[in-house]
Amino acid sequence: MKKNKLTLLAILLCCTTAFAQEQTEHDMMWYVNNAPFKMGTIAEPKFADKTFNIKSYGAVGDGQTLNTEAISKAINACSTAGGGVVLIPPGLWLTGPIELKSNVNLHAATGALVIFSSDHSLFTVSGGRGKPQLYGEKLENVAITGGGVFDGAGDTWRPLKKSKAAPTLWNDLTKSGGALTKEGDMWYPTKEGMADDRLRPIMVVISSSKNVLIDGPTFKNSPNFAFNPKSITNLIIRNVKIENEYYAQNGDAIDLSTCKNAIVYHCTVHAGDDGICMKSSGAKDKSTAALENIIIAENIVYHAHGGFVIGSNTDGGMNNIWVTNNNFVNTDIGIRVKSNEGRGGLVHNVYIDHIYMRDILNEAILISSYYEDKRPGSAPQAPVTASDKTPNFQDFHISNVYCNSAKIAISIIGLPQMPVSKIDFTDVTISANKAVCIIEGADLTLKNVKIISPDKTVFTLNNSRNISLSNISFNADASSFISAEGATSGVVVSGTNISKLSNAVKLGSGVPKSAVVIK
Template sequence: MKGEKYLKSLKNKSVLTADDFLPARDFLRPKMALFVDYNKVLIDGPTFKNLPNFVMNPQHCTNLVIRNVQINNGYRAQNGDGIDISSCKNVMIYKCTVTAGDDGICMKLSGEKTPGVPELANVIIADCIVYHAHGGFVIGSNTDGSMQNIFVNNCSFIGTDMEVRVKSNAGRGGTVKQVYIQNIHMANILNEAMGFDTCYADMPAGKEKSTLYEQPNNKVPDFSNFYFQNIYCNGAAKAISIKGMPDALIRQLYFKDMVIASKSGFNCENAADLFLKNVHIITAKQPVFETNGYRNIQITE
């Protein structure tokens, strides 16, 4: 924070020299592997450890393969995300192992001031393992653009805060759809096994979470068409949590062939068209299903 604060103080200086940056040098937290506007990128086999910020953050890249990568960031590393994919297309993340201080493997739509609408599309994540992280597979919180066609298959999440985490809020939301998550094994999840939150409270100091509803109705999150199948969880605080906005419901979520052992069950707020087939939530807390502000939930064997 000290380095970032000092750099902001330099904005009013018209001519900068290397000496101007020296006071901030010891406080900056650079990203490790940052690729911007590249085509046909292969990252195969490196190991990264103890980085102060995002470890890998490709931005606006096309035809990107990340495989056999090992990331070991301290659990207390602030913003120590493992792999953050920002506004990229045609991406494969394969056989990677991540321990992170923030999100493990994350999809973002960056809000940079560039022409056009940011887009992320055609992503495959397969045979990966995420240990400590705020989320194993994460979408957001920047979703201001268009995000679609994301496939997560045969991955394990062990000891993460959440397994699947989809988060955003008004002011930096956009369209996220056609997300397929299947053949997932998880254990010892600290909070929710799966969570959707369009009122994510990642706000500057001094603001209350309730002020999210008071923001202008631009860039409102639009989450729909998520498909979950063959999901198994042994231990979580809560099975599934869905928190939409009253005027922007989370829609068309499909859950099939799932077994989740958790302390509490399924909580849904401001959502529509949810379909649960052969979903078993093992919990001692009743009721298993709690809903508020929903339309059309179907539960079948």
């Protein structure tokens, strides 16, 4: 009987999701014009009608000839002439680092496969992280376009965690050479890489620039993050594909760092780490958020640590983010918001709606102020005092989110001195093994939320206050609606029939009856 109930509930979830998906696709500018906040200027850069074919500067597309100098000559000639298009035609183009220049559209035509050399010395920088494979700094009016493919030869750079590798892959790589950590939990392709992991370059980095367009290319097999725009104003990322193996260490797909007026539209991601991620740190002007006015629309994220991610670096502040009409499939976490003491800051005015997820390994929605990332074999992180940069997540608006199959539906974990606050969930349906857990949350609203779970307790609350639960749907065989512990108070339940539950409200030691009010 229990199996039949769960099957029926799954069918109802599919029907609900199908109805919600009636929202149609929109062009990019529709999102810019209809954002729930005032966007700054989003406009494509313009380029002179001149074409500079890399073959005219000595490039040979045989996959054997190193074309670093030829590509550089074409870009420099284009920039010197006032700008235009640098054409990478169909072919197999081996190269070292490529540096972009202002007013240049680097166009890799469909059929062009650009292979970054596995000769690591070409990317070595004394005393710092390896030089990015495709990069530019302090630019204006620059683009990477076309249907070509950029391959970062990341398999020659990246370490591999034993915990992330299939046994066959682990055995093959460890037998092939390279180096193992003393604990035997991570393999490196080279001893040099194990000695200094900073050598691994980020594949594409454009920084401190204005008017940037990335439209059409595929970035795959990156040594580190695939694409990391930093401090860019007026940024369009459109029709981009990221292809990284699920086991790619630090294989983030798209990491926006301290950008303003940016849109990520119609992209497809396979990542070994976070899918589409917002980062913000090192801001000099503390009066405004370093990352602001961001739209993430109509993207698909397949395997990744998180579909849409905030953090962990948030100390520069974030404001005005709209995440809408995206699909997350088989990601570790669906919506992932993370930070911790020492790298936190104010993240607010975040709008997340029309998100469709399936087969999420862990949480469908996670907001946590206790994130920790520790490299295998490294020493434990030193404790950070409460006076350091503190995560402050507030004013999130989450609606029309649907998830079929997760381990945990919703998990919120704040800090005693800084609860996760002012979060509202509206029209949310999630099927998961475990229901909802809120620790150190305040001023939260859940309305028209359906939790399909065999979990016997629907809401587990600890040290949380001012929680409004309205029109909540849940499995008929649940035994408790709320379990309240610690200093939980101000919980109000309305529009929800809990009369048939055997132990509808469980109050822990010291929690007064007045902590939960049923209307």
